[in-house]
Amino acid sequence: MAPSDSPKATSRQLAYLRALANKTGTTFTYPATKAQASREIKRLKQISSTGLTFAELEAEDHARELHNDVPLTYGAAIRDHERHLTDSATKIVKIFLHISKDEQKRRLLARLDDEEKNWKASMSDVAERGYWKDYARAYEEMLAATSVKAAPWFIVPADDKKNARMFVSQILIAAMDALPIETPKPDAARKKELKEIRQKLEK
Secondary structure (H helix, E strand, C coil): CCCCCCCCCCHHHHHHHHHCCCCCCCCECCEEHHHHHHHHHHHHHHHCCCCCCCHHHHHHHHHHHHCCCCCCHHHHHHHHHHHHHHHHHCCCCEEEEECHHHHHHHHEEEEEEEHHHHHHHHHHHHHHHHHHHHHHHHHHHHHHHHEECCCCCCEECCCCHHHHHHHHHHHHHHHHCCCCCCCCCHHHHHHHHHHHHHHHHHH
């Protein structure tokens, strides 16, 4: 079965993964399918002592369900574009910094406590917090619609900024290390050219 035809990861699985990631401070690759989500959950649970269960998330499960009747018209275009780029030897690294609602509240309050950050404070931020579940649902739809094997999303728990930066650095370093890049070796013609350059410079 092709990945695009496989059952999509459920909203409950995604919520469980985010909770595990925040509790353990562990990043994870966004799962496009149920099977991938199950593997990621198993991996995170092996390093987790939180004892979290799906039951703890059931209260918000309905609010997190994706709207299957809403066509994601942009998804296919983005996937096709990214496949084209990766087929052309372009490396794509997509990182989603996830913060909790409590951490967002803490950061918004910090803007009020620090005079140098007062200018950032906006009543619109307070109003938008009322749509938190809607934003979460939209993010889930976007991640599911734009995640492909060649260019997956990396979900980084970002409540702790220092850890988030460390995770992002590790992801980028790993991506660069995987690139088939090496210093070009000079052939006979290039060696001759380099010799001529030296001779002219040393005159």
